[in-house]
Amino acid sequence: MTPADAVSLASTIALLLLGLALLLSVVRIVVGPTLGDRVLALDLLTVLAMGFVGAVAIRTGLTLYLDIAIALALLGFLATVAFARYILSRRVAGKQQP
Amino acid sequence: MTQIIFGVALVLLWAAITANFSTPNLVLGAVLAIVAVGFLRRSFSEPLRFGKVRSIARLTGTFVVELLISAFRVARIVLTPDLQSALRPAIIAFPLSVKSDAEIATLANLITLTPGTLSVDVSEDRSVLYVHALSFTTREAFIAEIANGFERQVKEVFA
Amino acid sequence: MIEAVAIYAGCVLLVVGALFCLLAAVGVIRLPDLLTRMHAASKAGAVGGGMILLAVPLVSLDGSVALRAILGVMFLVLTTPVSAHLLARASLKSTDNVTFTALDELGHKKDPSL
Incomplete structure (x- = not known):
């Protein structure tokens, strides 16, 4: 097996596994049951999407995709922080107006 | 400088x-x-010393090893067919002996990424860190493991 | 020769990383409550994502790519526990039902003003 074949095979397997993982985390987002579960699954979804972009970078040989992956990680972190603050503030607002 | x-x-x-x-x-x-x-x-505020660099390097090394172990352990638990008996989740109050914000933040992050533990909350007076464990045995053993492992190394780094 | 070894190592790292990502997702589906799910997502997810990022420079063999990948992994490892901690704290304070725990030392100490 030449290195090029190995890269092609490994990236295909990785993309399949990541696709399955994305599907599972979408199931958790739909099922819930609490808002926290959904936010957690969304957080995992951005990490998985980052992995997907990394696998595409390896498959195509375009390392520019790596920057996209890192930006996606940053975006996922900020989104989770914002959601956590929203969950906290919703609690406070709900208490003021029952 | x-x-x-x-x-x-x-x-x-x-x-x-x-x-x-x-x-x-x-x-x-x-x-x-x-x-x-x-x-x-x-x-x-304080100058960087060589000894400090070395203890930071040692902490990083321990951390990487522990992170890999924890990922394998979570993977094994996830793949167990009988989940209910493999899990024994608990929230444990860990008494903090480190005091400054930086030390508590470092320790909490390290705890989150190491086997079977997840830091959940810090009490208002910063004396207790609430840790969620995936499968704990006894409270004392659990607390001793963190206190002798990461907390001591964190103290060395910030000492 | 060295290049071929690096490429094969990168392929292995890519597949193992993807496997950890899949296990994180399986954990999020299978585990019984939010906090235990968080264990799977924060640990296996961070390790899986980090391994895939590190596989990119091994396959492409480029110094600046390697540096960027290492920075990306450092960023991921630093931010994942912070977001997990924030989410655990927020959802524990907003919902009082910790459904599946053997011992809960936070439960009876919960601040009544919150």
């Missing part, structure tokens, strides 16, 4: 990341480094 070394390191890092060592890019990097050092001015 520490600030200058830090700034130069930042400029070199910027040039390496953008893969561009031309003069305009270095100047841009220098401007960014000065802004960053300006923001972080208060964090440079």
Whole structure:
């Protein structure tokens, strides 16, 4: 097996596994049951999407995709922080107006 | 002095990341480094010592090993057919002996990424860290493991 | 020769990383409550994502790519526990039902003003 074949095979397997993982985390987002579960699954979804972009970078040989992956990680972190603050503030607002 | 070394390191890092060592890019990097050092001015209160660098390196090493172990352990638990008996989740109050914000934050992050533990909350007076465990045995053994492992190394780094 | 070894190592790292990502997702589906799910997502997710990022420079063999990948992994490892901690704290304070725990030392100490 030449290195090029190995890269092609490994990236295909990785993309399949990541696709399955994305599907599972979408199931958790739909099922819930609490808002926290959904936010957690969304957080995992951005990490998985980052992995997907990394696998595409390896498959195509375009390392520019790596920057996209890192930006996606940053975006996922900020989104989770914002959601956590929203969950906290919703609690406070709900208490003021029952 | 520490600030200058830090700034130069930042400029070199910027040039390496953008893969561009031309003069305009270095100047841009220098401007960014000065802004960053300006923001972080208060964090440079004490000089960097060699012993400290070594204890930071040791902490990083332990951390990477523990992170890999924890990923394998979570993977094994996830793949167990009988989940209910494999899991024994608990929230445990861990008495903190480290006091400063930086130490507590470092310890909490390390705990989250190590086997079977997840830091959940810190009490208002910063004396207790609430830790969620995936499968704990006894409370005392659990607390001793963290206190003798990471907490001591964190203390060495910030001492 | 060295290049071929690096490429094969990168392929292995890519597949193992993807496997950890899949296990994180399986954990999020299978585990019984939010906090235990968080264990799977924060640990296996961070390790899986980090391994895939590190596989990119091994396959492409480029110094600046390697540096960017290492920075990306450092960023991921630093931010994942912070977001997990924030989310655990927020959801524990907003919902009082910790459904599946053997011992809960936070439960009876919960601040009544919150």
